[in-house]
Amino acid sequence: xxxxxxxxxxxxxxxxxxxxxxxxxxxxxxxxxxxxxxxxxxxxxxxxxxxxxxxxxxxxxxxxxxxxxxxxxxxxxxxxxxxxxxxxxxxxxxxxxxxxxxxxxxxxxxxxxxxxxxxxxxxxxxxxxxxxxxxxxxxxxxxxxxxxxxxxxxxxxxxxxxxxxxxxxxxxxxxxxxxxxxxxxxxxxxxxxxxxxxxxxxxxxxxxxxxxxxxxxxxxxxxxxxxxxxxxxxxxxxxxxxxxxxxxxxxxxxxxxxxxxxxxxxxxxxxxxxxxxxxxxxxxxxxxxxxxxxxxxxx
Amino acid sequence: xxxxxxxxxxxxxxxxxxxxxxxxxxxxxxxxxxxxxxxxxxxxxxxxxxxxxxxxxxxxxxxxxxxxxxxxxxxxxxxxxxxxxxxxxxxxxxxxxxxxxxxxxxxxxxxxxxxxxxxxxxxxxxxxxxxxxxxxxxxxxxxxxxxxxxxxxxxxxxxxxxxxxxxxxxxxxxxxxxxxxxxxxxxxxxxxxxxxxxxxxxxxxxxxxxxxxxxxxxxxxxxxxxxxxxxxxxxxxxxxxxxxxxxxxxxxxxxxxxxxxxxxxxxxxxxxxxxxxxxxxxxxxxxxxxxxxxxxxxxxxxxxxxxxxxxxxxxxxxxxxxxxxxxxxxxxxxxxxxxxxxxxxxx
Numbered sequence: 101x102x103x104x105x106x107x108x109x110x111x112x113x114x115x116x117x118x119x120x121x122x123x124x125x126x127x128x129x130x131x132x133x134x135x136x137x138x139x140x141x142x143x144x145x146x147x148x149x150x151x152x153x154x155x156x157x158x159x160x161x162x163x164x165x166x167x168x169x170x171x172x173x174x175x176x177x178x179x180x181x182x183x184x185x186x187x188x189x190x191x192x193x194x195x196x197x198x199x200x201x202x203x204x205x206x207x208x209x210x211x212x213x214x215x216x217x218x219x220x221x222x223x224x225x226x227x228x229x230x231x232x233x234x235x236x237x238x239x240x241x242x243x244x245x246x247x248x249x250x251x252x253x254x255x256x257x258x259x260x261x262x263x264x265x266x267x268x269x270x271x272x273x274x275x276x277x278x279x280x281x282x283x284x285x286x287x288x289x290x291x292x293x294x295x296x297x298x299x300x301x302x303x304x305x306x307x308x309x310x311x312x313x314x315x316x317x318x319x320x321x322x323x324x325x326x327x328x329x330x331x332x333x334x335x336x337x338x339x340x341x342x343x344x345x346x347x348x349x350x351x352x353x354x355x356x357x358x359x360x361x362x363x364x365x366x367x368x369x370x371x372x373x374x375x376x377x378x379x380x381x382x383x384x385x386x387x388x389x390x391x392x393x394x395x396x397x398x399x
Numbered sequence: 400x401x402x403x404x405x406x407x408x409x410x411x412x413x414x415x416x417x418x419x420x421x422x423x424x425x426x427x428x429x430x431x432x433x434x435x436x437x438x439x440x441x442x443x444x445x446x447x448x449x450x451x452x453x454x455x456x457x458x459x460x461x462x463x464x465x466x467x468x469x470x471x472x473x474x475x476x477x478x479x480x481x482x483x484x485x486x487x488x489x490x491x492x493x494x495x496x497x498x499x500x501x502x503x504x505x506x507x508x509x510x511x512x513x514x515x516x517x518x519x520x521x522x523x524x525x526x527x528x529x530x531x532x533x534x535x536x537x538x539x540x541x542x543x544x545x546x547x548x549x550x551x552x553x554x555x556x557x558x559x560x561x562x563x564x565x566x567x568x569x570x571x572x573x574x575x576x577x578x579x580x581x582x583x584x585x586x587x588x589x590x591x592x593x594x595x596x597x598x599x600x601x602x603x604x605x606x607x608x609x610x611x612x613x614x615x616x617x618x619x620x621x622x623x624x625x626x627x628x629x630x631x632x633x634x635x636x637x638x639x640x641x642x643x644x645x646x647x648x649x650x651x652x653x654x655x656x657x658x659x660x661x662x663x664x665x666x667x668x669x670x671x672x673x674x675x676x677x678x679x680x681x682x683x684x685x686x687x688x689x690x691x692x693x694x695x696x697x698x699x700x701x702x703x704x705x706x707x708x709x710x711x712x713x714x715x716x717x718x719x720x721x722x723x724x725x726x727x728x729x730x731x732x733x734x735x736x737x738x739x740x741x742x743x744x745x746x
Contacts, residue, residue, distance in 0.1 A: 292479075307537070
């Protein structure tokens with residue numbers, strides 16, 4: 101009742117205050133954990149590098165100077181050159197764009213598929229649930245990487261098909277998650293209330309269940325980014341993902357494997373790039389879990 | 400050989416609900432409604448032949464203890480009995496239309512538009528992530544497809560104003576968790592009445608509220624309902640609320656209506672032993688030194704189909720017959736009936 105006597109401005113100020121406090125809490129939790137800070141910095145710099153890649157690169161990533169084949173790291177070629185005389189530093193920098201692109205497109209494809217399947221399955225139940233969940237069980241029975249390899253091999257090898265393959269391997273775990281969330285919300289009183297109002301199934305699923313599942317799904321997808329990047333690199337390494345001459349990190353590791361003993365940098369440098377980025381995503385994932393955990397918040 | 404002495408008082412026949420009475424057509428007519436729940440532990444015979452009328456512009460109270468089937472009756476009217484429950488038989492006639500064999504699509508057009516229901520827990524019944532104004536507007540959008548969202552929001556605001564929400568423009572942008580229980584119930588009422596339904600089912604609308612707010616909500620509901628000329632089916636276990644608001648009342652026990660009549664008649668001159676017992680349990684009716692009265696025994700298990708008077712085991716007046724037959728409903732006064740063999744002779 102007291103709330104009515106406050107003016108909108110006051111309410112807005114109070115709300116801003118509580119928002120500020122929530123942010124401060126998150127900030128403290130973030131600050132407390134140096135590992136999370138490291139992860140965040142890695143991801144931020146990855147995004148930054150991807151944005152300004154053409155300006156950071158010292159050479160054209162596709163330019164082959166056969167006279168300069170397999171040069172070790174030097175002042176001219178910071179990370180050395182590969183077997184076709186391309187500058188590895190420039191290729192790694194440009195590769196960050198590909199890596200980010202793959203991760204986001206896969207998230208954008210498999211997230212919504214998981215959302216739709218999960219909500220349908222959880223809300224409709226019965227036969228629909230049974231069929232969809234057994235289907236996702238079949239997918240979940242295989243390791244994601246193996247499944248992605250199988251699909252990528254069945255489709256034509258290439259970047260687009262690799263993205264499709266990873267998405268196919270990825271959606272079932274999201275569907276599971278969303279289904280669980282839907283089941284928790286489905287029997288709540290407010291869903292009952294909109295049924296009493298005469299809402300149809302479609303309206304309930306779109307306007308009332310989907311928004312409830314969204315936040316959980318977004319967190320989960322962002323935690324999965326590291327895995328997605330790793331699988332994409334794996335497909336690239338096996339020749340099932342990005343095709344030459346694309347500067348894809350997995351592909352670059354594969355290119356250098358014949359020279360591993362004498363010209364270690366050809367494979368190792370892009371390998372380190374993969375390692376650092378995946379590590380960054382995983383560290384942020386762990387940190388995010390702590391920050392979002394209400395038990396941690398109280399202290 | 401014993402000879403049956405013909406009784407001097409003519410035996411009154413049980414009320415034959417199948418014949419349509421010629422009086423003014425009631426808005427809602429429930430006949431022999433049976434709802435069973437097929438659970439793994441066995442069948443629950445939750446409703447065993449409920450007969451009920453709600454007249455136009457009347458407030459009909461339904462009282463009874465927890466689990467007697469009040470809410471199930473209400474949900475059955477809206478056909479919102481979820482599996483494992485099922486409406487086994489009976490008829491529910493609303494405004495001359497049989498609801499139980501309507502196509503689900505047509506049924507959806509009735510829900511919220513012509514029959515609405517206010518629920519117990521107002522705050523749990525509002526979607527936590529949708530602004531309350533939009534939730535009221537949603538009712539309109541569901542039923543009036545040609546209405547634009549902004550027009551619906553405007554109408555919703557007006558409705559919020561008329562349920563006594565101050566500063567409706569700003570309040571409609573609030574989320575449910577920012578409202579008090581009373582405010583939330585007002586929003587709920589707005590949501591359910593914005594389409595001007597002919598019948599409002601109120602399932603214990605005040606039991607989750609503060610005593611001080613209860614009266615306000617009840618008054619508000621009555622005012623709106625009179626304005627809309629709607630009927631109300633008021634489910635409650637609070638006899639005080641029923642006495643104050645209802646025109647007629649039906650008393651339910653273990654899945655059927657045991658007594659039905661005008662509120663004055665039923666509460667001041669109860670005829671069914673269960674109603675009598677129920678009224679005796681009220682603390683107001685006990686003298687100071689006396690222990691509170693309680694009806695002996697327990698509510699019968701609903702896992703058995705009804706084959707006898709379900710109240711008989713607890714009844715002071717039960718006869719052998721009560722354990723063998725199901726009593727019909729007997730007229731015991733003007734517009735007053737009780738389902739008990741005691742009143743077979745119409746006393």
